[in-house]
Amino acid sequence: MTNTGHAASAAQKVTARDVRKVYETRGSQGAPKEVLALDGATVEVRAGEFVSLLGPSGCGKTTLLKIIGGLIPSTAGDVRVDGAVVREPSRKVAIVFQNFGLFPWRTVLGNVEFGLEAAGMPTKERRERAKEYIDLVSLTKFTHSHPSQLSGGMQQRVGLARALALRPEVLLMDEPFGSLDAHTRELLQFELLGILARTQATIVFVTHSVDEALVLSDRIAVFSPSPGRIIETLSVDLPHPRDEAVKSLPRYAEMREHIWERLRPPAVAA
Amino acid sequence: MRSFRLADWQWNVLGALVIIGAWQLYATFANPFFIPSFTRVLSELWTYIVTGAIAEALGHTFLLLIVGLVLGSLVGVPLGLFLGVNQRLGDILAPYIQAAYATPRIALIPVVIIFFGISTPGQIVLVFLQCVFEILIATEAGAREVSGQFVEVARSLRLSRLKTFVDVILPGSFPYIVSGLRLGLSNAFIGAIGAELFMESAGMGELVRFASQSFRTDRVIAGVIVLSLVAVVLITGMRLWERRVQGWRTETFE
Numbered sequence: 001m002t003n004t005g006h007a008a009s010a011a012q013k014v015t016a017r018d019v020r021k022v023y024e025t026r027g028s029q030g031a032p033k034e035v036l037a038l039d040g041a042t043v044e045v046r047a048g049e050f051v052s053l054l055g056p057s058g059c060g061k062t063t064l065l066k067i068i069g070g071l072i073p074s075t076a077g078d079v080r081v082d083g084a085v086v087r088e089p090s091r092k093v094a095i096v097f098q099n100f101g102l103f104p105w106r107t108v109l110g111n112v113e114f115g116l117e118a119a120g121m122p123t124k125e126r127r128e129r130a131k132e133y134i135d136l137v138s139l140t141k142f143t144h145s146h147p148s149q150l151s152g153g154m155q156q157r158v159g160l161a162r163a164l165a166l167r168p169e170v171l172l173m174d175e176p177f178g179s180l181d182a183h184t185r186e187l188l189q190f191e192l193l194g195i196l197a198r199t200q201a202t203i204v205f206v207t208h209s210v211d212e213a214l215v216l217s218d219r220i221a222v223f224s225p226s227p228g229r230i231i232e233t234l235s236v237d238l239p240h241p242r243d244e245a246v247k248s249l250p251r252y253a254e255m256r257e258h259i260w261e262r263l264r265p266p267a268v269a270a
Numbered sequence: 271m272r273s274f275r276l277a278d279w280q281w282n283v284l285g286a287l288v289i290i291g292a293w294q295l296y297a298t299f300a301n302p303f304f305i306p307s308f309t310r311v312l313s314e315l316w317t318y319i320v321t322g323a324i325a326e327a328l329g330h331t332f333l334l335l336i337v338g339l340v341l342g343s344l345v346g347v348p349l350g351l352f353l354g355v356n357q358r359l360g361d362i363l364a365p366y367i368q369a370a371y372a373t374p375r376i377a378l379i380p381v382v383i384i385f386f387g388i389s390t391p392g393q394i395v396l397v398f399l400q401c402v403f404e405i406l407i408a409t410e411a412g413a414r415e416v417s418g419q420f421v422e423v424a425r426s427l428r429l430s431r432l433k434t435f436v437d438v439i440l441p442g443s444f445p446y447i448v449s450g451l452r453l454g455l456s457n458a459f460i461g462a463i464g465a466e467l468f469m470e471s472a473g474m475g476e477l478v479r480f481a482s483q484s485f486r487t488d489r490v491i492a493g494v495i496v497l498s499l500v501a502v503v504l505i506t507g508m509r510l511w512e513r514r515v516q517g518w519r520t521e522t523f524e
Contacts, residue, residue, distance in 0.1 A: 070425075095426040098428075103441075118433055
């Protein structure tokens with residue numbers, strides 16, 4: 001197959017077209033069973049863009065993210081990063097997980113340099129690189145602590161440092177603040193914007209929070225409930241850099257109302 | 271009125287003193303064949319120790335215990351890791367492993383005797399059977415838990431299969447393996463004494479059996495006290511090790 005079909009989308013960093021995913025699970029007695037998670041989802045992300053996948057739980061947004069990350073195969077559809085079909089985790093892509101995914105027996109430093117270690121980077125170099133990103137997420141004091149000694153918000157900053165230390169071109173974030181309390185969550189959202197301003201990474205961000213998506217994103221892909229399809233993709237035309245004040249803009253309220261309208265389930269017939 | 275307050279260990283000591291006192295008092299009036307006095311038991315225990323009888327008997331018991339436990343680990347740990355990582359196979363084999371685990375393996379003594387004889391090698395086989403499933407099941411549970419939790423993270427960091435095994439599955443499963451070894455150890459101890467009692471007489475089993483056959487209840491109780499103390503020391507040691515290796519799980523934010 002030639003490249004002509006995709007030449008037009010040279011600026012597209014990530015493309016996912018008509019992605020379908022059927023999970024084969026095993027029900028009671030271990031009998032095979034099929035579950036449709038994604039029913040033809042399409043999303044395109046330009047280089048340097050921050051796109052959120054927004055939808056209710058169980059809509060398949062995390063599934064789509066994992067397919068883009070090469071962690072699970074799609075049943076049908078075309079998923080590419082930089083024009084190359086995704087078959088396994090790519091060195092251009094890093095992932096931040098909802099439950100942090102930190103290795104509890106490794107220190108903060110050990111966690112952040114793990115990916116670099118696997119890539120075969122010499123000890124001295126990877127140690128310097130890891131420390132640079134630990135500084136970036138303001139955890140210098142905790143370099144030699146174990147994850148269990150850190151609060152949830154700090155643990156996710158380690159997760160972020162570990163992903164960024166790989167210097168990915170694409171950063172996939174799976175509800176990274178989903179398990180944090182509301183206060184920590186808001187602080188980290190703005191901290192994330194500050195950190196990302198210093199990288200060129202393209203971001204795909206999964207969330208079920210309308211506000212989180214609005215504050216962070218350039219564009220939002222809104223999912224229908226299970227099985228997932230993307231029902232609308234909208235540009236967030238709010239000014240940058242964003243801080244708490246953005247939430248009091250009339251445009252913010254307008255977009256928020258619009259998205260809620262789209263997410264509302266169809267009225268139940270009386 | 272001042273209330274009567276004691277620490278837990280003080281209550282423990284007080285309780286032991288009351289029981290021993292009651293025992294000693296009762297034994298002075300009772301038939302020593304049924305209830306030998308506490309001091310009588312202590313003096314028999316002392317004789318066992320100074321004549322070296324205990325040391326010699328424990329030598330054989332520990333031989334069974336250690337060789338059986340090492341063999342149990344050499345089979346249980348790798349097999350547990352393998353089944354924990356290859357979960358489909360683990361699921362399919364689970365009913366058989368559970369059945370073997372639930373079977374009182376002491377009941378296999380006649381079969382073990384037929385295949386491996388009644389002396390030390392056969393006894394080691396019994397100890398092995400007694401501990402291998404505990405070790406296997408705990409290890410498998412650990413490897414399964416750890417791979418469920420970390421396999422996607424490891425893949426996203428592009429760890430090779432070997433590195434995932436060596437640097438993720440192995441260290442992550444280690445606390446579970448130590449728990450399995452602790453359970454295996456207490457079971458292996460039961461197996462060792464069972465083997466010495468019901469197969470060829472040797473070690474602590476023989477000591478207790480001989481005392482029993484000569485109707486020396488005082489010596490039987492002295493032997494059983496040694497067994498309890500040994501068990502307590504072994505299990506406490508394992509618990510301390512377990513707590514140490516699980517340190518990173520329990521450390522809290524300071």
